[in-house]
Amino acid sequence: MNYFNFGPPAYPLDKFPVLVRETARELSWHLQAPDALIAMSLLAVMSAACQGRIKFKLPTGQVRPVSLNIFAIAESGERKSALDDLVARALYDFVARRQAAHDLAMEQYERDLAMWDDVAQVLQQKRSALIRKGKPTDEVTMELAEHRKIKPARPRMRKMVHQDLTGRAFADAINGNGESIAWMSAEGDILLRSGAMKQLGWLNSAWDGSTLTLDRADGKSVVARNPRVTISLMAQPSAFRQHMARHGEQARGTGLLARFLVGWPASTQGKRFLSAAEPSWDNLTRFHERVGELLDEYDQALAAGSIDQTILTFTEDATTRWIKLVNDAEPLIRPEGAYHDINDVVSKASEMVGRVAAILHYFSEQEGAISLDTLERAIVIVGWHVDEFQRIFSETSDTSIAHGDANILARHFHTQVWQKGFASVRRNDILRFGPVALRVKRRLDPALDILVANGAVWTNRDRRGRSYVNLNGQFFNNFFSF
Structure with missing residues (x-):
């Protein structure tokens, strides 16, 4: 890698x-x-x-x-x-906008629920009074049952x-039919560490748009039909490396x-x-x-x-x-x-x-x-x-090998050239004393080309025609070897 x-x-x-x-x-x-x-x-x-x-x-x-x-x-x-x-x-x-609309809906819900509670209380008291008097309660019981059917539903936010989703929160977010969510963060380490990221099967099914039946710890099941989930994360290399090492x-x-x-x-x-x-x-x-x-x-x-x-x-x-x-x-x-x-x-x-x-x-x-x-x-x-x-x-592609060699060569330049007080090195010395794997032109040249293309080094020849590799101080002063 x-x-x-x-x-x-x-x-x-x-x-x-x-x-x-x-x-x-x-x-x-x-x-x-x-x-x-x-x-x-x-x-x-x-x-x-x-x-x-x-x-x-x-x-x-x-x-x-x-x-x-x-x-x-x-x-x-x-x-x-x-x-x-x-x-x-x-x-x-x-x-x-959704939050503002939800706040208004909650205010209306609380008013409706209070009125519903008042009516339910009156019907319950009426039924209790009939029971105490030994009178039939069929009619009021039916009224109470019908009233319970129209209990206001709590608005769903x-x-x-x-960003940070637990497994349960992920299940709740896509619960229903056709729910659409975006799970995204510019601080990707938060997302990578979240509980939902460990649910690989769920995430695969969400990408496929498949029906998901998720059993929660409270004994209730969540059924997500046609979920729509966009995942977007931006992670620093350190967080990426740690996540890949573990998962x-x-x-x-x-x-x-x-x-x-x-x-x-x-x-x-x-x-x-x-x-x-x-x-x-x-x-x-x-x-x-x-x-x-x-x-x-x-x-x-x-x-x-x-x-x-x-x-x-x-x-x-x-x-x-x-x-x-x-x-x-x-x-x-x-x-x-x-x-x-x-x-x-x-x-x-x-x-x-x-x-x-x-x-x-x-x-x-x-x-x-x-x-x-x-x-x-x-x-x-x-x-x-x-x-x-x-x-x-990839571990095997030519591109991967060349970039891997460039990585090795950059580390060599940093530790064996730059940190020892030198700003250039003869190309022939790299072939003689450089990393063992790069002591052949077919491996050294592509690695050097990558370093040159990215501004890490440049090459030149002296008056005697000897080829030198020159190190960019700005690059190697900030070089971090993994």
Whole structure:
């Protein structure tokens, strides 16, 4: 596993619909957070906004939810909290509106309950008096039974956005039919330590939209039908490493990890500069408006007692393309295939493509079936995450080996060169005295290329043609060896 991150290729922001793409660029310009972190935040919020309103039909005939699981790994200082506050603001505003409506409903409920109690007390007293007098109570008993049927129901507070969820709280949140929640945090260690994160089977079923019957400790059962759960967490590398050390094998073995779009973007720290210009959030404002519209539509449907969701389908050419995607991917997961070490992710990727395509289609208010163009955009987006999963988790891919070697080489430079007071080293000396595994050009060159690409080192030749590797002081002064 590549615990030292040198960064993936640039995120394909150009594949987002116009509003989302321009919102991402606006956030990138003003916040200067990593593009992939911005993109994953936007995807999570779009998923939460759309999941209660739509589902989609695969060419295989299965009808599936569109909910996404997002797992972003980013260092402290990458502006995760600021990004969450900005992108998810419409979700938090929706929660506030729900809370205000719930407060009003509770006030009315308490008034109605007080009146109901008064009538119930009068009927009970009347019945008791008849009993004392030895008179028939059939009529008043029937009145009392009918009255009990109309006892006011306590309003349910549907808290959509959650952070620290216990197993019971998770069960209560999705109890019912078609409940939609977003479980998200910019401080991912809170979410990773929560009780619900240990319920891997529940989380898998929630992603699948399957019916869940959960037995609680108080003896009551919770039945969640058609749950819609978006999970989005941003975790620091230390929290990520700790979680993977404790639960990674189980998360991978049960298929939960394969249900996540993961990303570990390269840092923008050291490349961010302030501007005196007043930030303009025109596109973000329109993004929030669209999120708010979708969430309000969902609440209106709930209030009307209808949780029927629009089922999106693919156009004929998009269907043909999706089938080709599945067939082309199959040989890649054979033992000799390029993705054999992440076959669990590839097996879910085609469905993830469908989910992302449906979200892009609905969020951007496209009409009719999901087009080939939208599907192609989703293929590129999900493809970035598939490659990122392999980069982070694979033990055998060439990319993984090169990044692992870069990690080893960086540690060697830090301990054997930089900390001993030197700022450069001859390349031939690395081949002679460097890490044993890297004393061959075919291993050393790719590792050096990665370090150069990420600004850790640069190379040059002296007048005699000898090649040197020069160490970037800013990088190695802040180097942390895992």
